[in-house]
Amino acid sequence: MSDEDELLGLYYYRQGENIYREYELNEQLSDLGDLVKNYCNSENLHFLIGSGCSLPSIKLMGETFKTIKTNELNSNLQILGKFSEEDNLDIESYLNWLSNAIVFYDENEEGEKFREAFNSTKRALVKSINQNYEDLSNEKTRNTLNNYKEFYNNIFMQREYFKKSPVNIFTTNYDLFNEVAMEQLSINYTNGFRGTVNRVFDPSAFRLRLVDDENRYKDKWDIVRKYIKLYKIHGSIDWKLGADSNNIYQSYVSEDNYRDVMIYPTINKHYETLQTPYSELFREFATNLQKINSTLFVIGYGFPDNHINQMISQSLNNDHFNLIVFGDREEMGAQEFIKLHSDKPNFHFIGGTLDNDGNKGHYFANVIKYLSYGDENIEK
Numbered sequence: 001m002s003d004e005d006e007l008l009g010l011y012y013y014r015q016g017e018n019i020y021r022e023y024e025l026n027e028q029l030s031d032l033g034d035l036v037k038n039y040c041n042s043e044n045l046h047f048l049i050g051s052g053c054s055l056p057s058i059k060l061m062g063e064t065f066k067t068i069k070t071n072e073l074n075s076n077l078q079i080l081g082k083f084s085e086e087d088n089l090d091i092e093s094y095l096n097w098l099s100n101a102i103v104f105y106d107e108n109e110e111g112e113k114f115r116e117a118f119n120s121t122k123r124a125l126v127k128s129i130n131q132n133y134e135d136l137s138n139e140k141t142r143n144t145l146n147n148y149k150e151f152y153n154n155i156f157m158q159r160e161y162f163k164k165s166p167v168n169i170f171t172t173n174y175d176l177f178n179e180v181a182m183e184q185l186s187i188n189y190t191n192g193f194r195g196t197v198n199r200v201f202d203p204s205a206f207r208l209r210l211v212d213d214e215n216r217y218k219d220k221w222d223i224v225r226k227y228i229k230l231y232k233i234h235g236s237i238d239w240k241l242g243a244d245s246n247n248i249y250q251s252y253v254s255e256d257n258y259r260d261v262m263i264y265p266t267i268n269k270h271y272e273t274l275q276t277p278y279s280e281l282f283r284e285f286a287t288n289l290q291k292i293n294s295t296l297f298v299i300g301y302g303f304p305d306n307h308i309n310q311m312i313s314q315s316l317n318n319d320h321f322n323l324i325v326f327g328d329r330e331e332m333g334a335q336e337f338i339k340l341h342s343d344k345p346n347f348h349f350i351g352g353t354l355d356n357d358g359n360k361g362h363y364f365a366n367v368i369k370y371l372s373y374g375d376e377n378i379e380k
Contacts, residue, residue, distance in 0.1 A: 010352035010361045013329070016342040025354070032350065033373030039324055040158040040371070043293035047155075048308070049171040049178070050301025053364040057131070057144035058175055062089030064128045072120040079117040090304060092234070092264065095121060119259070126258040129237045133180045147365055148181035154371035156187075156226055166227040168288050172234045172305065174263055182228060189228035191236075191250075192277070199250035201239070203280040206231075233281040233308070234264040248277055282307065289315040298325040299367050303333030313337075316344050324348045326362040 010028040012020045020028045039045075051060050059067075066089065069080065077084045083094045098118040105111025136142045155167060169178060182189050192206055193199040206229055232239075239262035240249050248262060264278055289296060289311060296312065303309050315321045323344075327334045328351050341347045352361035359366070 008353050008355065010350060010354070011329070013338070013342070013349040014347070015345055020352075029370070029373055032370050035348075036324075036370050036373070037158050039295040039297070039322060040155065041160050042295035042322070044165050044168075044288065044291040044295070045155075045159065046168040046170065046288055046294060046296045048296060048298045048301055048312075049169060049173060050299065051173055052300030052302070053147070053151075054144055054173055054175050054177055054300075055364070057138075057140040057177070058129055058173075061091045061125070064125060065089045065091040065094065068121055068124045072124050073117060076117075079113055091121070091125060092305075095125075095263075122261070122263065123258050125263065126237065126261050129175050133176050144177060145181060145184075147368060148177045149185055150368050151364070151371070152181055152185055152187055152228075154368055158371055161225065164225070166229050168229045168231065170231045170233055170285050172301065172308070173232070174235060174237045176237060178230055182230075187226050187228055189230050191230045191232065192281070193250045201248040201250070201277050203277065203284070206284060231281050231284055233278065233285055235262040235278070237261060237263075282311070286311045286314075289321065290318065292320050294318075294320065295322045295324065298323065298327065299362075300326075300364055302327065302331050303337045309333075309337060313340065316341055316347055319346065322346045322348070324350070326350050326367045328360065328362055 009023070009025045010020050010032065011018045012028070012032070020031075023031065051058070068091070069084075073079055080094075081097065082088060083090075083097070095118065098114050098121070101114040102111050102118060105114065131141065132138075133141065133145065136145075159167070171178060179189075179191065190205050190208065192201055192203055194202045194205050236250075238250055238252060240251055240260040241262060242249055262277075285308070288294070294315070296315070298312075312323060316323060323346060325334075325337075325348065327349065329335065329338060329349065334349075338349055350361065353359065354361050354366065
């Protein structure tokens with residue numbers, strides 16, 4: 001990368017070239033606003049939201065893992081194994097490693113150290129996510145929730161009214177900011193659960209749509225426009241495995257009963273259920289990306305999950321699919337993904353530095369602004 005690439009401003013890489021190299025910042029923002037508006041009106045619109053979007057309220061999981069290594073695990077190399085390396089911050093892989101060790105040792109005494117490490121790590125992770133999402137006296141919570149609310153408002157501001165297909169939100173996050181934001185905005189959504197008193201996971205819920213029957217004598221009812229399908233592909237802080245291991249319920253889970261929280265992939269006591277509901281959710285992700293005229297926006301995701309990365313890579317082979325990534329080209333996961341797909345004309349990678357204070361162009365708050373750039377000319 002040349003010194004010119006390091007100047008303040010956005011970069012927009014497509015087929016290995018920085019399209020914004022010769023643009024002034026105001027020109028970059030104007031062009032990016034047009035690009036975002038255009039792709040927001042794809043027939044099938046999808047977003048992949050990673051942990052970076054829930055900052056500053058919830059730390060990145062890598063930062064949480066650093067704290068857990070120091071406080072809960074006390075840097076016990078025997079328990080940490082390869083995860084004792086300072087730059088190995090993949091807490092989900094660590095939990096998976098512990099989970100496999102527990103299954104391997106079964107009820108043997110040798111496995112007790114792995115159970116203790118597993119329980120303390122999961123407890124600390126749940127505690128880091130579990131919070132009062134509507135506590136507006138907490139500045140970090142308030143700012144994060146406002147970001148999500150503005151995000152959803154701006155999506156529907158950009159998406160033209162006649163677009164009937166629902167917007168799909170895929171997220172690796174366990175927190176509830178998406179749900180709280182949509183409910184406060186009165187946006188209709190499904191997260192794959194049915195029922196009211198006893199909410200049970202049922203993937204068929206994603207096949208249903210809401211209709212407006214205000215004029216019930218019309219030949220054709222209108223589909224509700226503001227409708228979101230929310231896929232939490234790694235689970236959620238409010239998902240709990242039932243006592244019979246056959247059903248997954250949605251309910252509040254306190255720190256005291258953290259063991260039942262459905263956080264991928266930590267159901268070591270019920271090895272046969274590891275594929276549910278994750279298999280259905282990943283299948284939905286792959287199926288939706290293959291739909292005609294699809295666009296996937298990626299925000300706050302550093303490409304740490306090879307399974308997800310492979311599904312996105314496969315979709316890039318389709319000419320009718322477009323991938324818009326807001327990210328940091330210096331991150332290891334992003335570098336590898338860019339290297340693999342730099343020749344694809346349907347792969348767009350956008351980032352940069354917007355000011356001397358280190359305000360990055362891929363931050364969630366800035367992407368939200370791109371979603372509303374030039375709105376004065378948009379019909380509400």
